[in-house]
Amino acid sequence: YPRSWFVYQNVFNAELTCEQFSPIWAHNYQEASYPVAVFLWTAYNPTDQPITLSLMLSWQNLVGWFTNTEKSPEVLQRDDGSPYYDYVPAIGQSAGNHNSFVQTGETIGCVMNGLWSQIGQSPQEGDGSWAIATTAQPHTELFFHTRWNPAGDGSDLWQTFAQDGSLTNVADEQPAVAGEQVGCAIAMRFTLQPGETRQLPMTLTWDLPVTEYAAGKGEYRRYTDFFGSEGCHAWAIAQTALSQYLSWQQQIVDWQQPILARADFPDWFKMALFNELYDLTSGGTLWTAATDANPVGQFAVLECLDYRWYESLDVRLYGGFATLLLWPELEKAVICAFARAIPTADDRTRIIGYYYTVGEENHYAPRKLKGATPHDLGAPNEQPFIQTNYTSYQDCNQWKDLPSDFVIQVYRAYQLTGATDVQFLADCWPAVTETLKYLKRFDTDSDGIPENGGAPDQTFDDWQLKGFSAYCGGLWMAALESAIAIAEVLTQAGIAPGSTPILVTQYQRWLEQSRNHFHKKLWNGRYYCLDTGSGSDVIMADQLCGQFCARLLGLPDLVEAEYVLSALDAIYDACFIKFNAYAAQASPPQTQKFAGAQVGTFRSAQSGKMIGAANGVLPNGQPEDPDGTHQLEVWTGINFGLATFFAQMGQRDRAFAITEAVVQQIYTHGLQFRTPEAITAFGTFRACHYLRPLAIWGLYGMVCEWKTCENA
Numbered sequence: 001y002p003r004s005w006f007v008y009q010n011v012f013n014a015e016l017t018c019e020q021f022s023p024i025w026a027h028n029y030q031e032a033s034y035p036v037a038v039f040l041w042t043a044y045n046p047t048d049q050p051i052t053l054s055l056m057l058s059w060q061n062l063v064g065w066f067t068n069t070e071k072s073p074e075v076l077q078r079d080d081g082s083p084y085y086d087y088v089p090a091i092g093q094s095a096g097n098h099n100s101f102v103q104t105g106e107t108i109g110c111v112m113n114g115l116w117s118q119i120g121q122s123p124q125e126g127d128g129s130w131a132i133a134t135t136a137q138p139h140t141e142l143f144f145h146t147r148w149n150p151a152g153d154g155s156d157l158w159q160t161f162a163q164d165g166s167l168t169n170v171a172d173e174q175p176a177v178a179g180e181q182v183g184c185a186i187a188m189r190f191t192l193q194p195g196e197t198r199q200l201p202m203t204l205t206w207d208l209p210v211t212e213y214a215a216g217k218g219e220y221r222r223y224t225d226f227f228g229s230e231g232c233h234a235w236a237i238a239q240t241a242l243s244q245y246l247s248w249q250q251q252i253v254d255w256q257q258p259i260l261a262r263a264d265f266p267d268w269f270k271m272a273l274f275n276e277l278y279d280l281t282s283g284g285t286l287w288t289a290a291t292d293a294n295p296v297g298q299f300a301v302l303e304c305l306d307y308r309w310y311e312s313l314d315v316r317l318y319g320g321f322a323t324l325l326l327w328p329e330l331e332k333a334v335i336c337a338f339a340r341a342i343p344t345a346d347d348r349t350r351i352i353g354y355y356y357t358v359g360e361e362n363h364y365a366p367r368k369l370k371g372a373t374p375h376d377l378g379a380p381n382e383q384p385f386i387q388t389n390y391t392s393y394q395d396c397n398q399w400k401d402l403p404s405d406f407v408i409q410v411y412r413a414y415q416l417t418g419a420t421d422v423q424f425l426a427d428c429w430p431a432v433t434e435t436l437k438y439l440k441r442f443d444t445d446s447d448g449i450p451e452n453g454g455a456p457d458q459t460f461d462d463w464q465l466k467g468f469s470a471y472c473g474g475l476w477m478a479a480l481e482s483a484i485a486i487a488e489v490l491t492q493a494g495i496a497p498g499s500t501p502i503l504v505t506q507y508q509r510w511l512e513q514s515r516n517h518f519h520k521k522l523w524n525g526r527y528y529c530l531d532t533g534s535g536s537d538v539i540m541a542d543q544l545c546g547q548f549c550a551r552l553l554g555l556p557d558l559v560e561a562e563y564v565l566s567a568l569d570a571i572y573d574a575c576f577i578k579f580n581a582y583a584a585q586a587s588p589p590q591t592q593k594f595a596g597a598q599v600g601t602f603r604s605a606q607s608g609k610m611i612g613a614a615n616g617v618l619p620n621g622q623p624e625d626p627d628g629t630h631q632l633e634v635w636t637g638i639n640f641g642l643a644t645f646f647a648q649m650g651q652r653d654r655a656f657a658i659t660e661a662v663v664q665q666i667y668t669h670g671l672q673f674r675t676p677e678a679i680t681a682f683g684t685f686r687a688c689h690y691l692r693p694l695a696i697w698g699l700y701g702m703v704c705e706w707k708t709c710e711n712a
Contacts, residue, residue: 081353474546578621
């Protein structure tokens with residue numbers, strides 16, 4: 001990704017390859033937004049006789065299909081209490097759609113339009129144009145058909161094409177009537193002499209400039225900054241593609257080849273590294289046109305297709321590594337959106353779905369409290385970036401990781417993108433101070449560390465933590481260190497607010513308090529306990545996420561290295577080695593609940609292969625609760641993050657062993673390009689097209705980019 005190809009063998013006498021790609025490469029904020037696919041055919045005649053070939057590209061006119069006909073912003077609840085909203089597209093509603101044959105210079109093809117263009121109205125969501133095109137070449141015949149029936153048997157194209165590779169050159173622009181479908185097609189016929197090779201490009205482009213949220217609320221897409229927002233530019237995009245595709249192809253190669261050429265990376269890792277980037281395109285992606293406040297536009301990816309809200313902050317603590325490394329300006333745009341949301345409030349109450357599962361059906365909470373870091377940037381059926389905190393499975397105002405996640409990601413986006421964008425830190429600083437103050441309110445015993453409340457109140461939102469926890473407590477300390485570092489940068493730049501010294505003194509006091517209690521109360525001699533209140537002996541795989549973040553950013557260690565190494569050894573032994581031994585013989589649990597996600601089956605539980613590290617098991621690798629959910633799941637993104645931690649501590653072999661186990665589960669069992677959040681020992685998976693697995697880029701960054709990060 002974003003290149004793929006298919007080689008036709010033993011089908012024709014000629015040798016044919018079709019490569020397809022879109023102009024996506026790192027640090028590219030223009031072409032990467034273009035709605036275009038290039039199909040580059042290479043045809044070679046290995047025989048001693050001439051061969052005549054014909055290539056055809058057909059497409060159905062889809063103008064008007066991609067709009068939600070259910071214009072309701074209402075948050076609905078599934079039976080288990082998880083939120084959702086209806087999306088009812090206008091698929092098949094093609095009345096008024098029409099196609100035209102067009103030739104402009106060397107570009108030849110068909111343009112597909114809709115009724116909106118005939119009546120002269122501005123495009124709404126789903127309105128616009130599509131195009132298929134190719135380039136005129138010497139000794140090549142071009143054929144076309146502008147009105148074939150894609151709902152029929154295809155004979156109006158196939159009858160002549162099968163005979164001699166031609167089409168009937170129909171140039172019918174009559175609009176479709178109600179219930180009718182229309183398509184268009186182009187074909188190229190050419191003769192290859194013995195030993196001759198030819199390349200022939202074809203493109204598919206679309207210009208649907210408007211994305212609509214709730215009724216009447218919408219924005220223009222990013223590519224309209226370069227082609228306009230009128231909806232009639234599919235042909236111009238096709239012309240651009242046919243003039244620049246070789247340059248695009250080369251820039252993709254130039255970006256990928258240094259990684260692909262590394263002999264120290266196994267092929268499976270190189271493959272997964274690039275292919276996991278698919279989610280940045282197909283994850284319900286939103287990329288808006290630029291404004292003065294957002295010079296590269298606003299960018300957001302859904303948590304997944306089951307959990308349809310944008311940029312869940314706890315998830316992107318891991319998944320954000322891809323944009324951090326490859327499109328850092330998009331990374332900072334996302335973080336700035338959270339910074340703007342933190343001071344806002346939305347007092348509307350709603351039912352918290354988790355409590356359905358414990359018998360409390362009328363548990364209400366406000367949607368968004370002032371100062372709380374929102375869980376997400378909102379959903380496509382409301383007004384994302386403005387109406388945040390869409391999810392209502394838990395009361396995210398109570399979560400103990402989100403404020404810390406935000407502060408860490410602010411400093412991460414600064415420190416790991418060159419440590420030069422001081423204005424970015426200044427823009428985020430008010431939100432940093434406000435949300436840390438908000439989170440400190442949950443320090444009920446004044447020991448410096450906010451307590452978890454008993455209900456699942458962090459990213460593992462079916463897993464109860466009590467007292468203060470290793471996971472949230474470590475993130476809190478890393479956030480305090482990050483805030484102190486941010487304040488130092490702003491002070492040195494002479495732009496720190498006057499209250500900054502007082503805040504820094506406060507953060508230092510909280511940090512010192514936290515240090516005095518974290519290790520003392522949680523360390524059990526081998527690893528850090530889950531929390532201070534549950535009495536659980538579970539080894540949590542992500543217990544030292546905060547320590548990982550601190551060291552990544554060159555901040556002081558939260559705990560001494562000897563304890564880190566001991567904890568990692570316990571995690572590897574229990575959550576990976578012993579859990580997989582248990583998993584090979586385990587029976588499925590009696591009950592499973594998955595917060596509304598679609599659950600699928602993909603493998604045999606008794607295959608004997610390693611599947612990855614479980615989130616939390618007892619030291620013998622077995623479950624504390626055989627019917628548990630999150631503890632016994634292998635979260636793909638958490639595993640990639642854990643692997644990055646191992647690499648950070650010099651344990652590269654273990655890092656790649658964990659990563660390979662997960663990658664093999666995904667790519668050998670049919671889950672490629674729909675990577676799930678979770679897989680289990682019982683052959684089930686859930687929450688496909690998930691954002692968190694982009695954390696695999698963290699492992700690449702640790703091995704290649706961040707070697708010089710040293711502890712302060």
